[in-house]
Amino acid sequence: MRIAVPNKGRLHDPAMELLESAGLHAVDGADRKLYADTVDPDVTLLFARAADIPEYVSDGAAEVGITGLDQVREADPGNVEEMLDLEFGRCRLVLAAPEDGDIESVADVAGKTVATEFPHIAERYFAEKDVEADIVEVSGATELTPHVEMADAIIDITSTGTTLKVNSLAVVDEVLSSSAHLFARDDVVEDSKVRQVVMALRSVLSADGKRYLMMNAPEDRLAEVRDVIPGLGGPTVMNVEDREDGESEDDGTVAVHAVVDERDVFETINELKSVGASGILVTEIERLVE
Numbered sequence: 001m002r003i004a005v006p007n008k009g010r011l012h013d014p015a016m017e018l019l020e021s022a023g024l025h026a027v028d029g030a031d032r033k034l035y036a037d038t039v040d041p042d043v044t045l046l047f048a049r050a051a052d053i054p055e056y057v058s059d060g061a062a063e064v065g066i067t068g069l070d071q072v073r074e075a076d077p078g079n080v081e082e083m084l085d086l087e088f089g090r091c092r093l094v095l096a097a098p099e100d101g102d103i104e105s106v107a108d109v110a111g112k113t114v115a116t117e118f119p120h121i122a123e124r125y126f127a128e129k130d131v132e133a134d135i136v137e138v139s140g141a142t143e144l145t146p147h148v149e150m151a152d153a154i155i156d157i158t159s160t161g162t163t164l165k166v167n168s169l170a171v172v173d174e175v176l177s178s179s180a181h182l183f184a185r186d187d188v189v190e191d192s193k194v195r196q197v198v199m200a201l202r203s204v205l206s207a208d209g210k211r212y213l214m215m216n217a218p219e220d221r222l223a224e225v226r227d228v229i230p231g232l233g234g235p236t237v238m239n240v241e242d243r244e245d246g247e248s249e250d251d252g253t254v255a256v257h258a259v260v261d262e263r264d265v266f267e268t269i270n271e272l273k274s275v276g277a278s279g280i281l282v283t284e285i286e287r288l289v290e
């Protein structure tokens with residue numbers, strides 16, 4: 001199976017890190033190579049421009065791809081399925097116009113010219129809003145076009161808003177909220193290898209922001225311990241076997257393990273201490289397969 005991955009740009013590094021965390025390390029990915037094998041002999045990575053990846057998957061050069069949702073929606077190949085939000089490369093595709101101009105709503109764009117790298121998304125957006133606008137396709141530096149009278153407004157990517165601001169442009173409307181996605185050609189979505197890859201990537205995303213707590217707790221206060229753990233489906237409770245022959249000492253102590261949100265760890269530890277827990281250990285989780 002081939003996975004198409006952005007060869008450069010801001011999606012490349014996080015995509016490679018995610019694949020690595022999922023156990024799909026590239027084994028011979030020298031810079032500027034077009035292909036890399038992975039530790040799984042059935043999985044090859046193919047490196048392509050972010051904007052070309054939907055086409056590669058649609059045409060059969062790769063079975064699945066990782067690229068921005070904006071690119072998938074722009075190419076709109078018709079035979080691919082969006083499988084997973086990978087939660088990086090978050091940005092918004094927005095309609096923007098000069099701050100001091102007279103475009104304040106989508107309706108004001110009627111009869112005007114809009115420059116964009118995303119002509120298909122723009123076309124569908126204006127059709128949905130029932131606004132007729134002329135769309136001019138550009139391949140970059142879209143923010144410049146209103147200043148050189150090429151366009152009255154633009155549809156472009158923004159994340160921090162800095163580029164719009166330095167070009168004296170203001171957001172008029174949001175067209176699409178985007179992030180990197182895993183998508184697959186519709187004839188392979190049920191393949192076992194594709195399902196394995198989806199499950200592996202999902203397990204990394206599920207573990208993100210989670211911590212594993214281990215502790216000893218007095219058995220007779222277990223109910224209180226359970227109450228303070230906001231974990232996934234409750235904690236796991238085990239007897240503490242600390243004698244050499246493996247027999248439980250039965251000193252009234254049990255081991256409790258639980259998965260909790262990173263943001264709850266501080267408060268949970270304090271509460272656990274107050275209900276008698278000791279030897280509390282907090283570790284990171286690499287993957288969480290549910």
Ligand SMILES: Nc1ncnc2c1ncn2[C@@H]1O[C@H](COP(=O)(O)OP(=O)(O)OP(=O)(O)O)[C@@H](O)[C@H]1O
Pocket residue numbers: 008009010011049050051067068069070071089090091157158159160178179180
């Ligand atoms: N400022 C941004 N913040 C977050 N994500 C972004 C931003 N700009 C682009 N993206 C996302 O990253 C994808 C690829 O953009 P990037 O700038 O890495 O590549 P590119 O400009 O298409 O590539 P190239 O470097 O090959 O010209 C976009 O389609 C979008 O999904």
Ligand SMILES: O=P(O)(O)OC[C@H]1O[C@H](OP(=O)(O)OP(=O)(O)O)[C@H](O)[C@@H]1O
Pocket residue numbers: 140141143156157158159160161162163164
């Ligand atoms: O809201 P901001 O944080 O300012 O980000 C928005 C900018 O980021 C992207 O450009 P990029 O940096 O990828 O340059 P490019 O035009 O070479 O793709 C996008 O095309 C915007 O211009």
Ligand SMILES: [Mg+2]
Pocket residue numbers: 009
């Ligand atoms: Mg870019």
